Amino acid sequence: QVQLAESGGRFVQAGGSLRLSCIGSQRSFSAYTMAWFRQAPGKEREFVAAITRIGSSTDYADSVAGRFTISRDNEKRTVYLQMNNLQSTDTGVYFCAAAAADQWAVRYSQSTYTSWGQGTQVTVSS
Secondary structure (H helix, E strand, C coil): CCCEEEECCCEEECCCCEEEEEEECCHHHHHEEEEEEEECCCCCCEEEEEECCCCCCEEECCCCCCCEEEEEECCCCEEEEEECCCCHHHCEEEEEEEEEECCHHHCCCHHHCCEECCCEEEEEEC
């Protein structure tokens, strides 16, 4: 399984921007459907965004659509989450996740993803 490591989380004021990165350990990174999930304090982990293996399609939770952008660079084995116009409700630990092969039809489910990073904390102050 691919190992994942997130970075880029920090404290930011509401309305600000952040870019999260997640690097994978394997050269076969392009074989994985990738996603970002987040977990707010006291809440369950939720889907944020997903991207197909070659980046041809993306999908977003309604709460972040139009503000967040997921992208990937398979040469660098990295997936990104650009977050703009951050709100206090975006506060949480952000996890990247990888699913082997084409799992696009089940991209919203956490059980689809077999590899997870350790998470990076994003705190948005209002």
